[in-house]
Amino acid sequence: MPGLADYIKEKGYEESTSSPELIELFLPSFFASMQRDLICQQGLPEFENRLRFAQATEALAHLRRQLRTRSFANSYKTRNAHSQGAYTRSRLLQNQIEVRIKAVRAQYDISRRSLLSLRGPGDWENTLKVLRAEDIQGINERTLNEEEQEEYRRARLLAGMSEETVEGELHGLGTTSGQENIPTVAFNRSLALGEGRRTLSWIWYTVTDEELMGVGEVQACLRVEWVKARARAERWREEVLLLEEEMRRSIAYCEWKAMYWDNAATTRSRPPESNDLALFEGVRAYAYRQASYERRRVVMWKRQWVAIQERATLVLTTQLGQGDILRNDQAMLIAPPLVVELDLSDNEMEGMEDGDVEVGDVDT
Template sequence: MSLTTNPNLEYDNVDPEEINHCVGFAALWSANTRRSKGLRATGIGSVSCARSDMFRANGIGDLQKGEQYANMDYIFLSSIMATSLFLVTITYDIACQWYRNFFTRMTQLPSALQLSSRVDLRFRIPKFHLAAHKESCHAPFSLNYTKWVGRTDGEGVERMWSWLNKVSHSVSMMGQGGRQDTLDDFCNFWNWRKTVNLGDSLLKKMTLAIPQAAIHHQAFRAFTDGLHEQHSEELLEWENQVRAWELDHDQPCPFGLPRDDLTMSDLKKEMAEEEHRRVQRGEALPGDTSPSNFIITGLDIEAAQQELLVTASKHDLTTNTYMPGLADYIKEKGYEESTSSPELIELFLPSFFASTQRDLICQQGLPEFENRLRFAQATEALAHLRRQLRTHSFANSYKTRNAHSQGAYTRSRLLQNQIEVRIKAVRAQYDISRRSLLSLRGPGDWENTLKVLRAEDIRGINERTLNEEEQEEYRRARLLAGMSEETVEGELHGLGTTSGQENIPTVAFNRSLALGEGLRVEWVKARARAERWREEVLLLEEEMRRSIAYCEWKAMYWDNAATTRSRPPESNDLALFEGVRAYAYRQASYERRRVVMWKRQWAAIQERATLVLTTQLGQGDILRNNQAMLIAPPLVVELDLSDNEMEGMEDGDVEVGDVDT
């Protein structure tokens, strides 16, 4: 598996400008920071198959100074040059940076490593690593939104490293030849173990994929049916938008909610630049600190006061528990509550004073700094509140579906309590910011954007009360998804109903957000989940077919190897001839036995996969596809995976980093 020494090491090093586009993973920074003097190699890089978790031929090479682009380009291209694929999906934890000048760097490599222009490369980031990247990387580099990757997570190489790293101390002391031979042996053993365990691993993955594909297909169709009657135009618009984005990522992305234009960090940077320009013009500051820093410090103290007030209130409740006689003692001694508590100290920012007093007390221009910062603070708090409400809705849905035991319910309730504490804190921050803005600006059009928050507004999208019409629409969509009437009625009881007179919450659910942005995002994500699970079934079905076809071909290969060798005339070579032929026949027998075993092991699940694909998961436009739900008898599948066989393998029940599913 190992490569010989890369003869092209001098062609490029890490470009310092290229390591600043996104996150600073250790893989990239180590290229400039590792001490490599006197070392033949500081590590190894590898290329593996993301579907089967196997090391690729010519897919391992030495790294002289961390994961330099020169090394990784050479290893990757050496690994795929022998293939005849026209579409290659590449997952790499720094793909968002590595791909930028990849084709330019490739032109500096030998002609034998030049890819054809007909090969289409798609660069993606493994699911677990994607969360650490900037938000702008999430949708374009997500495997969840990439066609024809199924449920591949791209983290297989990390599972392989966790196993191969055990030999690192041994091989680090070896010579070059012995080290490469040892790595070859270990990588070949890994691949062989994965190969002989394909019968169980593919069966396990298919057993998970079929019901998940059916569930997500039905859920998406029910979601679509629930919107189709009254919002068919929006559905067609969303479908066209997501199709256009899948073809060209420069088109508007349908998977993300619009980012608020103004944040505190952006405004702080803007104010710092303004003050820097004033200093360059020779305008002196009135004190040791700038006006904006004076207001920012006050806002930071205000936030700390709110946090301290919550902590002090909790401590007071605990005090009454452990010191029940303290209240009587304080009353008897006549102690008064201290007004010098830090959480109660008034900061006297410009918004504290009336407009007539403000001009006399504050330096000219200071109220405007607070005005700008308060508006950014309120806008950011409102966006944060929406995120927390969506998180609360998800936690509530998760508790409803999964918390069937007392312990699970307690843990879910604890999570919801933590979210509710954050919601209260953010709501308090918003109220303070809005009151300050009202004092600074007075009534005006800005109140149409930053409205007064009422208690009934602080609800998640699935926690608002429903009127009778909405209740019936919700019931019909859930029944179409295959849920029982008892379950639907239980959910409706949790949501609640109204006579239609109660106001809809203005924070987490309103018509423009739900249909314009929020529902669109949920709909395209549901569409992506349904498509990825359907693709997973198709890919697994093809992988099973190819595994059997390969073993049948390999058996014929060994048969030919046994018969093409001619019988030697000298008797001295007869023993070798017989031994080679016996070995070839035995290998052919192994391959045929594996074919028989896999066919028997996969027959039932393959039949079920074909049935589901042809009757329920057809390749039709789901907006116009009205196939009936498949009703089939239960299928019992035996899985035989020992602990050793499971080591290093993907756990199909858990998709790391994918909260949506």
């Protein structure tokens, strides 16, 4: 870097030997693109580019390793820490793991900023994304929900921590050692709810071949998560099938009920006595009225549910179809927006004229 001496002299930088870790190295990524061409020799930024890419990739691998270690430590503490001493030792181990996770995250952030300076925005950002606090999750971990956050906040306040410190921990900005990441909790199949829409953090979609083929548990963990995801998809498929069958049976029941009222109106014989004529006409009118209600309900439900049935067919045939494995050049079809209509109450239906089945659309 032949122009570096003049640059340092012009800016007046002073090195401090008291903190060597804070000394600026003035690598090519430190300078803007125009300054870089004047200060650095040709080809030197490409060397740092390759170095930073490898460093960021390796940092993600280390982060995944530490997250697996944290999951194992949490599981071990839950199963074996039954005394105060064992719990304290497990807590110290977890704090050490959190400190290492924080160090790896800082290394990744530095590498990514350097790559952004050297390469600029591009497709590489789809692989090396911005690492947020909520992205630092293990395969079987999740962030706290609102109720758990309130319980966590209450316990911390009772322990004597300030409200600002507790809020910082819940946002990944803790001030104590080992609390610089958002608190997470392991999934419990008997307690956790809402796993149907759960997704892994993006860091687990960038696993390298070395990690998969190594002696670690990455491959086994990913296989377990794949099996869980497939089980959830099959459960969703079952729910969609049940919903479709319930809609079919509801319409079939209304059609049968309409025929029942028609038969009830026609099978009753007309009484010879003139005193029962009004009762006879009233019973027939009531039966025909109920049959009309059922037929109008069939028409209304068929019209309202056509969008839901089309969505169910799309989901069953493309997204949750058994044996349908998408190739790399195939993308999962995105279902169109769904419009659902509100049902009318019985009182509102009584005030409608025959054939008047208009209902306001409601977007959901």
